[in-house]
Amino acid sequence: MRCSSWRGSFGTFEETRDWVEGLSRAVGGMVPDLVSWEWSKSARRGRARLDFTQNASIKTLVAPYSVRAAPGAPVSTPIRWEELDDPKLRPDRWTIRTLPARLKEVGDLFAPALSRTQELPELS
Numbered sequence: 474m475r476c477s478s479w480r481g482s483f484g485t486f487e488e489t490r491d492w493v494e495g496l497s498r499a500v501g502g503m504v505p506d507l508v509s510w511e512w513s514k515s516a517r518r519g520r521a522r523l524d525f526t527q528n529a530s531i532k533t534l535v536a537p538y539s540v541r542a543a544p545g546a547p548v549s550t551p552i553r554w555e556e557l558d559d560p561k562l563r564p565d566r567w568t569i570r571t572l573p574a575r576l577k578e579v580g581d582l583f584a585p586a587l588s589r590t591q592e593l594p595e596l597s
Contacts, residue, residue: 486530489528490525496525506520537551547565548569548572550566
């Protein structure tokens with residue numbers, strides 16, 4: 474299936490959703506000690522939930538650089554892999570006031586997603 478930029482074609486919505494579910498289940502099968510399918514955080518016991526069910530037309534997801542309706546106006550901000558281990562990382566780390574400095578420092582980390590095309594590999 475061909476997966477182009479936001480301006481192009483992703484195949485059908487159902488194909489993309491099915492591919493994301495297959496990828497999530499493949500990852501979960503490879504590292505079951507890191508992944509849980511439990512909804513409740515306490516039932517996951519520190520494991521991550523790969524929630525492919527959010528990839529649905531009736532779900533509301535937050536787009537990159539969206540201001541959240543919360544005190545301080547935090548902004549949904551793309552991060553680098555190495556930032557996942559930063560003890561200062563929090564959902565409200567960047568706000569409408571602090572985001573311009575971050576963009577000046579690291580650039581727009583989401584920009585490549587708008588211009589790259591990719592082929593989604595077959596999952597076995």
